[in-house]
Amino acid sequence: MFRIRKEFHFSASHQLTHLPADHQCARLHGHNYIVVVELAAQALNADGFVRDYHDLGALKSYIDDGFDHRHLNDVLDGPSTAENMALHFFDWCKDRWPETSAVMVSETPKTWAEYRP
Template identity: 85%
Template structure:
């Protein structure tokens, strides 16, 4: 199995209003997010790729236009947890690139959430 991945970065604020008021994530705060999309294939295409990295440019555009420097509570229907964001980005990517196998989202350098069906 061949596996590739690519990172995308954005900054945004959010507030997890469903949490108790004394929970730190219930307060308005922000993160420098990293979104990592992973694609896999059993064989390579004629050019020797799982998928050309350049083909993933629409994800950067989508992130820049819809998520970067936004308040995620205004952008997402589900609570803006890293777990929900990972699933959201996975579904968006999988609809465009069937080789998508997982998406990871980081809010801090030490924390990651992953969605992999």
């Protein structure tokens, strides 16, 4: 199996309002997010790629236009957790690139959430 990954960055605020008021994530706060999309294929295409990295520029545009410097509670359906964002970005990518195999989202240098069917 061949696998490729590409990383994207954005900054945004969010608030997990469903948590108890004394939970730190219930307060309005922000993160410098990292999103990594992974694509996989059993065989390479005629150009020798799983997929040309250039094609993944559409995800950068989607993130820049809809997520960067936004309040995620206003952008996402459901809680704006890293787990829900991983699923959201996975579904968006899978609709465009059938080779999409996973999406990882980081809120801090020490924390990652991943959606991989």
